[in-house]
Amino acid sequence: MRTAPRTITAAWSRPRAAGADGPRPRDAGLVVLAAVLAVIEGAVRPDLQWPVATTLFTLALLPVLMWRRTRPLAAVAVMFASTSAFALAHTVAGIEPNALVSSFALLLVPYALFRWGSGRDRIVGAAVVGAGLLFSSSLSSDPIAETVAGVAFLGGACLIGALRRERVESRARRVDTIRAREREALARDLHDTVAHHVSAIVIRAQVAGADPSDTARVAESLRVIETEAQAVLADMRSLVRTLRAPADYAPTAGLEELARLADPGPPKVTVRIDAPEDLPSIVATTLFRIAQEGVTNARRHSRDATGVDVVITADAETARIVVRDDGGPARPDSGNGHGLQGMSERAALLGGDVDAGPDPAGGWTLRASLPLRGAA
Numbered sequence: 001m002r003t004a005p006r007t008i009t010a011a012w013s014r015p016r017a018a019g020a021d022g023p024r025p026r027d028a029g030l031v032v033l034a035a036v037l038a039v040i041e042g043a044v045r046p047d048l049q050w051p052v053a054t055t056l057f058t059l060a061l062l063p064v065l066m067w068r069r070t071r072p073l074a075a076v077a078v079m080f081a082s083t084s085a086f087a088l089a090h091t092v093a094g095i096e097p098n099a100l101v102s103s104f105a106l107l108l109v110p111y112a113l114f115r116w117g118s119g120r121d122r123i124v125g126a127a128v129v130g131a132g133l134l135f136s137s138s139l140s141s142d143p144i145a146e147t148v149a150g151v152a153f154l155g156g157a158c159l160i161g162a163l164r165r166e167r168v169e170s171r172a173r174r175v176d177t178i179r180a181r182e183r184e185a186l187a188r189d190l191h192d193t194v195a196h197h198v199s200a201i202v203i204r205a206q207v208a209g210a211d212p213s214d215t216a217r218v219a220e221s222l223r224v225i226e227t228e229a230q231a232v233l234a235d236m237r238s239l240v241r242t243l244r245a246p247a248d249y250a251p252t253a254g255l256e257e258l259a260r261l262a263d264p265g266p267p268k269v270t271v272r273i274d275a276p277e278d279l280p281s282i283v284a285t286t287l288f289r290i291a292q293e294g295v296t297n298a299r300r301h302s303r304d305a306t307g308v309d310v311v312i313t314a315d316a317e318t319a320r321i322v323v324r325d326d327g328g329p330a331r332p333d334s335g336n337g338h339g340l341q342g343m344s345e346r347a348a349l350l351g352g353d354v355d356a357g358p359d360p361a362g363g364w365t366l367r368a369s370l371p372l373r374g375a376a
Contacts, residue, residue: 014119017165018172023066030105031062037102038062049095057086058100065105068112073121073128075109080132091139107157114161129154199299200228203266254284258291258312267305267325269295275314283370286350287312287321290343294323294356294366302327302364314372323366324359343368 035058042048042055061082064075087097113125133154137146201224208221255273263269271291279287291310298308305327312321344354352370359365 012119012123016118017116020069020116022069027066031065034062034102034105035059038100041100041102048098054100058103061106065108068109069116072113072117073125076113076125076128079106079109080128084132084135087136087139096141097139107153110154111157111161114158115165199296201225203299254288255279258288261291261295261310267299267307269308271310273312275312275319279314279319280372282350283319283372286347286370287319290321290368291323293343298325298364317372319370319372321368324363326363
């Protein structure tokens with residue numbers, strides 16, 4: 001019982017559709033075109049008993065089309081009040097109510113009511129449309145036929161307007177969802193990139209701080225720190241630019257960037273790629289992100305790791321990556337970050353899988369496989 005009042009309240013308080021602006025130049029063009037047709041029709045139709053009055057009435061009413069989007073309720077009220085009054089004048093004069101065919105352009109008014117109007121506009125406007133239709137039909141010699149025809153034309157215009165609005169808003173919601181997902185993926189990219197470079201910076205700072213008197217090591221560490229800092233700044237600027245751009249962004253990192261993960265350490269990172277260079281870009285990007293996450297986790301969480309091996313292989317159907325370090329078990333405070341979960345989600349989107357855990361031979365191993373068929 002409480003659902004109905006809430007539904008009515010929600011329908012009443014629904015805001016107007018976005019983009020309801022005007023008048024536009026094309027609205028003026030539409031009015032001019034309809035006016036020219038009305039004048040021609042009024043001059044050539046022999047069945048009009050009030051040809052001049054009917055033409056002038058139509059010309060006076062057509063300008064409401066200019067404000068049908070911005071003032072849909074007012075446009076509907078003016079239209080139906082005027083048409084009802086004109087139909088009443090015909091009846092008082094003993095003439096069958098009639099109208100110009102060119103006045104069918106005014107069907108855009110009830111269409112606009114349900115396409116652009118707020119919930120209040122639609123509810124009140126529907127009552128105005130219904131009352132005007134019943135009143136005008138009752139003045140006809142065949143009120144049932146007039147009512148049926150009116151429901152068909154006016155109801156059809158309202159229905160088309162409502163369906164058009166739902167379609168546009170549904171598409172807007174889908175676009176917003178896609179953008180949100182894309183930005184979530186970019187947030188993961190930002191996490192992976194920053195974590196990778198900052199881990200290298202921290203390690204190099206620790207190396208430099210371990211023996212400040214070793215000027216050669218300190219100088220080399222400072223050089224690496226500068227390089228990594230510049231790289232993370234460049235990546236962050238790129239991602240920020242992407243967040244400001246449309247949602248058709250696709251990460252471009254691939255095998256070339258993956259090969260650059262090799263690093264003399266500590267720990268030493270070796271990269272071996274046994275895969276064709278023309279892998280699908282989305283597969284190459286995902287391999288890079290998985291490798292980056294694996295190397296970052298090894299640097300941050302593995303105990304006493306001296307080396308990290310990254311191996312990429314591919315055949316006609318599947319691309320595989322293995323990231324293995326020789327360190328001890330993960331530190332107790334390593335936690336469960338978003339990185340591995342993000343890599344699993346990326347792989348799952350391509351129909352692949354990711355598995356990570358202790359290696360029987362020692363150390364920690366991250367494995368992933370990605371199907372190549374169907375990847376673009």
